[in-house]
Amino acid sequence: MSAARKTRPASWHLAGLVLLTVLAAALRFWRLRHQGFWFDEANTSQELRFTPGQMITLLKHYESTPPFYYAVAWVWGRIFGFGEAGLRSLSAICGVLVVPLAYALGHKLFSKRTGLIVAAFVACNPLLIWYSQEARAYEMLVLLTAVALLAFAYARERPERPALTVWAAASVLAMATEYYAALVVIPMAVWFLYEHRQRREVLGSIAAVAVLSLPLLWFAISQNATGHASWIKHVSLGPRVGQIFPQFLVGFGAPGGIALSWIAAVLTLTGLGLIAVRRDLVAVRMLGALLLGAIVINALLVAVGVDNLLTRNVLPMWLPAAVLVAAGLGLRRTLLPGVALTAVLCGVGIAAAVGVEVNRTYQRPDWRQVASVLGTRPAQGVAERAILIQNYRDVLPLSLYMPHLHAWHHTGTDKVSHYTRTYPVLEVDVVSISSPPAPSTGCWWGSACNLISSQLQSTYPIAGFRPVSIRRSHQFTILRMVANRPVMLTPPMVSSALTNTKLIYDDLLVQTAS
Numbered sequence: 001m002s003a004a005r006k007t008r009p010a011s012w013h014l015a016g017l018v019l020l021t022v023l024a025a026a027l028r029f030w031r032l033r034h035q036g037f038w039f040d041e042a043n044t045s046q047e048l049r050f051t052p053g054q055m056i057t058l059l060k061h062y063e064s065t066p067p068f069y070y071a072v073a074w075v076w077g078r079i080f081g082f083g084e085a086g087l088r089s090l091s092a093i094c095g096v097l098v099v100p101l102a103y104a105l106g107h108k109l110f111s112k113r114t115g116l117i118v119a120a121f122v123a124c125n126p127l128l129i130w131y132s133q134e135a136r137a138y139e140m141l142v143l144l145t146a147v148a149l150l151a152f153a154y155a156r157e158r159p160e161r162p163a164l165t166v167w168a169a170a171s172v173l174a175m176a177t178e179y180y181a182a183l184v185v186i187p188m189a190v191w192f193l194y195e196h197r198q199r200r201e202v203l204g205s206i207a208a209v210a211v212l213s214l215p216l217l218w219f220a221i222s223q224n225a226t227g228h229a230s231w232i233k234h235v236s237l238g239p240r241v242g243q244i245f246p247q248f249l250v251g252f253g254a255p256g257g258i259a260l261s262w263i264a265a266v267l268t269l270t271g272l273g274l275i276a277v278r279r280d281l282v283a284v285r286m287l288g289a290l291l292l293g294a295i296v297i298n299a300l301l302v303a304v305g306v307d308n309l310l311t312r313n314v315l316p317m318w319l320p321a322a323v324l325v326a327a328g329l330g331l332r333r334t335l336l337p338g339v340a341l342t343a344v345l346c347g348v349g350i351a352a353a354v355g356v357e358v359n360r361t362y363q364r365p366d367w368r369q370v371a372s373v374l375g376t377r378p379a380q381g382v383a384e385r386a387i388l389i390q391n392y393r394d395v396l397p398l399s400l401y402m403p404h405l406h407a408w409h410h411t412g413t414d415k416v417s418h419y420t421r422t423y424p425v426l427e428v429d430v431v432s433i434s435s436p437p438a439p440s441t442g443c444w445w446g447s448a449c450n451l452i453s454s455q456l457q458s459t460y461p462i463a464g465f466r467p468v469s470i471r472r473s474h475q476f477t478i479l480r481m482v483a484n485r486p487v488m489l490t491p492p493m494v495s496s497a498l499t500n501t502k503l504i505y506d507d508l509l510v511q512t513a514s
Contacts, residue, residue, distance in 0.1 A: 027353060028132040069141075084135075091135065159199050283327070370398060388431065
């Protein structure tokens with residue numbers, strides 16, 4: 001075979017990888033700033049503005065993830081800014097880098113064709129695109145898990161110090177980004193012991209991972225004491241488990257999501273069925289063992305009461321599963337059907353991702369637009385403005401977009417009767433949530449279904465105030481009421497006017513005039 005014919009396939013594979021990487025970048029950076037911060041991202045933006053020591057303290061009280069992502073984002077935000085595009089670009093970069101790593105992993109374990117197919121899965125997957133556009137730790141978790149898996153693939157074949165060092169470092173950093181990285185780190189360590197238990201370098205690397213992870217255990221215990229993640233346990237386990245497979249395939253709540261999920265599921269199971277005929281492959285058994293180990297660890301955690309099982313927390317399982325599917329579709333004897341099925345699966349993924357991007361119902365709550373409607377300052381500098389958000393109890397994310405916004409101070413547990421201060425109020429704004437009801441399985445990923453719908457009245461009987469406008473802004477409707485002169489208001493005055501609205505929660509926010 002001539003040298004030109006030998007190099008031609010390599011050139012095609014390289015060109016395909018470059019095109020997939022460009023596609024991944026386009027899908028992740030497209031409209032990166034389009035959606036405003038939702039509550040979790042607002043927490044990130046706020047926490048990063050403090051000193052490192054203060055930030056760590058806040059993470060222990062208000063987060064349930066370890067600190068590595070925040071340490072990187074702390075530096076990143078000071079270079080690229082704390083806005084949506086600035087902070088989310090870190091996750092977008094991580095998401096793009098996963099593509100060549102996935103290719104390398106598929107190539108190392110199976111073939112270049114498998115590498116290209118799994119790279120296509122990564123580039124087009126709606127779940128990974130979603131987290132590549134979110135200022136949270138999850139896409140960095142996918143990236144570091146990919147590095148650990150690739151180093152593991154090299155080290156298990158030749159357990160030498162360079163590959164083992166990369167594996168140990170990536171494993172520790174992955175767990176320092178999200179504790180649930182242990183779902184694949186522990187099975188990898190067990191597999192090392194199974195194959196190379198007599199190699200001193202292997203034992204040393206495993207011991208290093210264990211020792212360096214001990215501070216993370218202390219940090220996790222500190223966070224658990226706050227009960228911050230306890231809300232997960234109040235959602236039934238069955239629906240949460242049932243969400244994982246379809247969300248791995250088509251992400252969160254895309255238009256036509258049921259049909260897209262069925263198409264993606266059939267194609268995915270086809271790939272797994274094809275790889276099942278190659279049981280002789282060590283790589284197949286190894287990846288299957290990693291996934292089985294992750295499932296067992298999850299089950300044990302739930303059994304002992306550590307139940308934080310959500311799709312985003314089991315993201316470390318996504319890439320090993322995708323490589324298995326890609327290996328089936330990349331078999332030589334199924335090459336043309338495999339390529340066709342891959343193209344259809346990528347088309348489904350792009351359709352789901354784009355469907356979310358162009359439909360506000362499936363996007364993150366746009367509190368930035370609420371702030372734009374309300375304006376950044378009260379109507380007159382001598383008085384305050386009271387803002388009541390129906391069915392919503394937090395100042396964030398609205399306070400990121402509206403300076404000097406804070407909750408009305410109170411003492412005791414009864415917020416109606418124990419507020420300690422009155423304000424001269426000239427304007428009252430009632431913000432109603434017009435989002436559709438949340439799915440019966442629960443909604444925790446920051447789209448509009450994270451909100452609880454409410455009914456806005458045309459006016460509210462607050463003495464001295466009259467309605468002047470009602471404006472719609474995406475998932476919200478805002479009623480503006482004004483007074484001719486400042487009125488001294490207390491929370492009971494406002495609450496009594498809202499007794500007929502049957503609200504689940506109300507929170508009175510005050511924007512100071514200064």
